[in-house]
Amino acid sequence: MDFEKIVDRKQTSSVKWDRAEKIFGSPDVLPMWVADMDFDNARPIKDALRKMIDEEVLGYTFPPDSLFTSISNWQKTKHNMPTERENILLSPGVLSSIAVAVQAFTEPGESVLIHEPVYPPFFSMVNKNERRVFRTSLDIEDGQYTMDFDDIERQFKDENIRLFVLSNPHNPGGRVWSEDELVQLVELCKKYKVILISDEIHSDLVYSEKTCVSPVTLDDSYKDWVVTLHSATKTFNIAGVKTSFILVFNEVLKAKLVKVQEETELDIVNTFGMRATEAALSESNEWHEALLEKLEANRSIVTDFFDKELPEVSYMVPEATYLFWFDASRLGVDDDKLRETFAQTGKIGLNDGISYGPSGKSYMRLNFAVPKSLLMDGLKRIKTVFDHYSN
Numbered sequence: 001m002d003f004e005k006i007v008d009r010k011q012t013s014s015v016k017w018d019r020a021e022k023i024f025g026s027p028d029v030l031p032m033w034v035a036d037m038d039f040d041n042a043r044p045i046k047d048a049l050r051k052m053i054d055e056e057v058l059g060y061t062f063p064p065d066s067l068f069t070s071i072s073n074w075q076k077t078k079h080n081m082p083t084e085r086e087n088i089l090l091s092p093g094v095l096s097s098i099a100v101a102v103q104a105f106t107e108p109g110e111s112v113l114i115h116e117p118v119y120p121p122f123f124s125m126v127n128k129n130e131r132r133v134f135r136t137s138l139d140i141e142d143g144q145y146t147m148d149f150d151d152i153e154r155q156f157k158d159e160n161i162r163l164f165v166l167s168n169p170h171n172p173g174g175r176v177w178s179e180d181e182l183v184q185l186v187e188l189c190k191k192y193k194v195i196l197i198s199d200e201i202h203s204d205l206v207y208s209e210k211t212c213v214s215p216v217t218l219d220d221s222y223k224d225w226v227v228t229l230h231s232a233t234k235t236f237n238i239a240g241v242k243t244s245f246i247l248v249f250n251e252v253l254k255a256k257l258v259k260v261q262e263e264t265e266l267d268i269v270n271t272f273g274m275r276a277t278e279a280a281l282s283e284s285n286e287w288h289e290a291l292l293e294k295l296e297a298n299r300s301i302v303t304d305f306f307d308k309e310l311p312e313v314s315y316m317v318p319e320a321t322y323l324f325w326f327d328a329s330r331l332g333v334d335d336d337k338l339r340e341t342f343a344q345t346g347k348i349g350l351n352d353g354i355s356y357g358p359s360g361k362s363y364m365r366l367n368f369a370v371p372k373s374l375l376m377d378g379l380k381r382i383k384t385v386f387d388h389y390s391n
């Protein structure tokens with residue numbers, strides 16, 4: 001477990017490193033964008049895969065009981081969510097699960113409500129499935145995103161919303177929604193018969209001052225309205241294995257999901273993903289706890305740097321996720337040029353806020369899940385950009 005080791009990821013088909021030149025238009029950009037950590041994987045995961053390759057034949061496989069047990073135990077101990085095998089559906093990815101949920105719970109042309117700003121594929125998954133996307137903007141209170149319940153209720157009513165997709169915790173703002181907020185949201189869902197999809201892929205990456213709550217655990221009746229999506233891939237940096245899970249406690253909702261999964265073969269996950277997920281959830285707790293300490297230390301490095309070196313730049317302190325959302329409006333650069341500006345002037349690859357929706361305007365997203373030396377390098381590059389534009 002060495003979170004300071006620099007792993008050379010170039011020429012490994014890494015989206016983060018090997019797509020950077022294409023995305024940012026420059027070969028020497030330091031990539032601190034897509035939510036993928038520059039940390040080597042936990043040893044039990046690598047050992048499990050190595051053992052498999054050395055000792056087994058890679059033919060057809062089915063999910064073993066031990067995989068379901070590892071997911072149940074994780075949900076129970078980390079998320080206070082007692083989960084039986086029959087509540088778990090495997091799925092290649094959280095985005096695949098969103099697509100399945102859209103098809104299972106809505107008809108073409110029906111309406112889906114989503115926060116904005118939010119992780120951009122939420123919009124595209126709904127659009128690609130030919131459902132109508134409605135957006136409800138997040139407010140900012142005390143430097144953190146909050147939900148606008150009046151607007152949510154108005155849209156539930158006026159637009160006949162059938163599905164709400166929630167990022168819990170929130171990407172890109174790093175907000176951990178409070179119990180009160182989640183109760184308000186699910187109560188509205190119950191009132192207007194809207195299914196809530198709670199995407200909890202970042203829910204294991206929560207800082208010590210907060211606890212991420214799964215809305216389905218708040219009241220037994222919420223099981224009829226909430227479907228939870230989760231995965232070991234973000235927590236353990238194994239996104240390449242394409243394996244995730246859906247947690248569903250209502251038989252009718254489950255039957256609808258299973259039908260779509262079976263029709264599309266999206267109920268099958270790959271051998272490596274199953275093995276890696278099980279090793280992650282059942283054997284890599286020590287790595288997970290050390291990771292949280294490392295990320296919390298990095299979060300302090302980032303906020304201290306901004307406070308000291310860029311005091312005029314506002315930002316959101318992430319309560320979860322390794323994503324740092326800061327306001328670049330002082331640069332006076334148009335939104336469609338911000339990403340390029342950081343890439344050309346600072347040689348740093350960041351996500352531009354506008355791609356998360358219109359209210360992401362002027363923001364940039366930094367991924368700080370990297371060794372300290374890379375983080376310091378990245379922060380200096382960001383400062384170079386602000387210094388350049390203030391001269």
Ligand SMILES: Cc1ncc(COP(=O)(O)O)c(C=O)c1O
Nearest residue numbers: 035093094095119167171201244
């Ligand atoms: C909120 C959120 N949901 C889903 C995903 C992607 O999940 P998957 O790779 O399992 O499709 C991400 C990736 O960053 C994410 O941030």
